[in-house]
Amino acid sequence: MVDRKIMPDLHTFNILVDTFGKEGKLKEANEVFDVMIQRGIEPDEVTYCSLIDGYCLQNRMDEAVKVFNTMVRKSCSPSIISYNILIHGYCKNKRIDEAMSLFREVTINGMVPDVVTYTTLIGGFCQVGRPKTALELFQEMLGCGEHPDVQTYAILLDGLCKNLHFPEAMALFQAMEDKKLDLDIVIYNILIDGMCNFGKLTTARELFNTLSTEGFQANVRTYTIMIKGLCKEGLLTEARELFEKMEEKGCQPNHITYNTIIQGFLHHNETSCVVKYIQMMVDKGFPVDATTATILIDLLTTNLADKTLQDFFLKYV
Template identity: 45%
Template sequence: MEKNGYKPGAITCRTILNGLCKIGQTSMAIRLLRKMEEGNFELGLTAYSTIIDSLCKDRLVTEALNLLSEMMSKGIQPNAVTYNSLIQGLCNFSRWREATTLLNEMEQRKIVPCVRAFSILVDAYCKEGMLIKAKEAFNVMIERGIRPNTIAYNSLIDGYCLQSKMDDAVKTFNTMDERGFSPDVFSYNILINGFCKNKRIDEARSLFDEMSTKGVALDVVTYNTLIGGFCRVERPRAALDLLHKMQACGQLPDPQTYAILLDGLCKNKKIGDAMALFQEMKDKKLDHNIVFYNILIDSMCNAGKLATAREIFSGLFAKGLQPDVRTYTIMIKGFCKEGLIDEASLASLLFGPRFTLIKIWAMVYTDQDLGHVNNIHYVEIPLHLSKFLCKNGQVVEAIKVFHEMEDKSLGNNIVIYSILIDGLCNVGNLTVARELFYSLPAKGLQPNVRTYTIMLKGLCKEGLLEEASEIFEKMDGSGCSPNDRTYNTIIQGLLQHNKTLKAIKYLEIMVDKGFSANATVASMVFDLLSSNQVDKNIQEFLQKLV
């Protein structure tokens, strides 16, 4: 427009800015914002809030917070919409402390948080397994006169289901109904899924039947969940019957339906039924999906029928199907399981005798012509091989594979380092494990929560509790918050070495964050109570846990 002599006005610019954010072009939107500032356009809250929301969706939360500060320094105050975007963005990164701070800040600024802000926080806590915090946020919402909606209830029900607290999930489900919120299809699907995962299939089926009587339309997710549930409790015939009922009711199965049922039949060793279903899919021309073939190949590998697996794999290209990462890793896992770890023989079985694994990794990484191999993710094959070797105590061999990967610039991956550190700790080679762990920042790698937990477990096992505590207490400052496994690992290590006071300190923090003690830690706490080795205040705290 400017090249043709037209100067866009404020309304035009705001419209373009909004459109750029909607299509994910946030950086262009920011450049337009700066031009508008230079052109002395009057910029209101909407323009800044739109970009803040877009930055949060792009997972650039720090940049969004910086823009908030810049906006406020210009005298533009945020509203509930602005805060909701930031709370959602922070929760996506497990930065719930900052999200809670923003929620409190809203109240201080006389901005009434809406149900959406609390729902976001409840959902984030639930997904992190922090049920106590989730319930607290839910209760605060009610105390402030904000009526929870169906989404908030569904989040809490899902949180209970994820922690296998099905009685609490049912209680919340019933409370929702009593307070005038009719459970929707999502509410039912969440609860049915919880029952299925806990192998309480009859209760899941009862809810399934209740949906029809209460006029809640069943969707494909409902059917898929219950079909998967029947397979999980070794009732594949009931799963097949449900598929037929689904079709009779006019609900079309989707690829996920067939994948769940095919996988369930294979895992229940109903290979004949699985092949009959697969034939039905072929007759309906529904088989042209690599996921289905992956399931069949995996079932053959698990049954030790490598020749059949290889035959199915080889036939993919004639069908016009491209093997994906999972296809290759299933094959490699199958051969590793049988002890066929010699890289030359493994490579020739999969790709022909002219390739070795290292050559394949290097060629895939540099995108050289490998025909059908070209789409495989370059770290997936060595990752599986390293994992297999470490699990079988062959850490020296795993390190050889790792060094070859480094030579080909394939080793810069935190997952592979975590596997190696774990393997080294398991065989008692803590010195090398520590060297690898402490070398990560120099390699431009940030340990994730799994890496930290592995290292803490190794240090505790060797009685190096001071070092373990030091690493643990630096986690938050490194941008990696401990999860329930991390807390349980360090607490268990401290209790095993009679460091009771520090263990209790971490236990209190863990509970305050909404995490629960695992079975091992709970048992150790019970033993501690029985021994009368702690003072009265600590005893009272521990008694609340068991």
């Protein structure tokens, strides 16, 4: 039987570089890269992309760009995938203008930005509070014949809501319905949350109430969003009724739901129900989060809390 020493091939080296890169072990990733060169194995775009992505994940964008430039210099032509990784890194680090410059370079080099390119940039502009530019990119995307997917719509919708562009958000939502896109509860949650956060509770309630007629089932996040919105407006009775309805519908509240309704009642100094909800939460094994604990402590130090709440806090929190 012939004893053969199995030598790693390009695919094996790429797996190692990618694994080390994702784990943040960039020293090791570069060591593997150097061994490849020493053994006469030429890195391909996958190798370079793994290194670029690793640096981007560590917020080391200047080094990511150096790897990208080395790839170009070595005549390993980057595809749209390489550009997307670098654009995503810039957006993640809120270096949106550099991301945009790279995007323009894509078209100059004769490549066609894909749905990932546009979606990444749209999310980046929303993140830095420039939703109008995000909308312009969205329109450019449509004009180029690139079809946005549900994720693109969701990211833009979320950005519009968080930046208080409600007419545009509703128009986008209507466009999604008109195109008969495969909407899901996540889309509704984004819109309902946006409306609740900025005092448009009536619209949020209308959207919530139409879920069943549209064939959707509210999930724990949907209920939690609505409960928070109701508490914010001081509609504590309605919030309590919705909490009870949630359980009746078979949707079990989680620790976020409990902390949300407890915080809502505490903010309005309605401590009578707080002990009940904390007891329920603790019985289910859910923790009191830092925000809830802080509000409780503030309330107790002002002597506004009744003795039942004081005793309960000392026992459980």
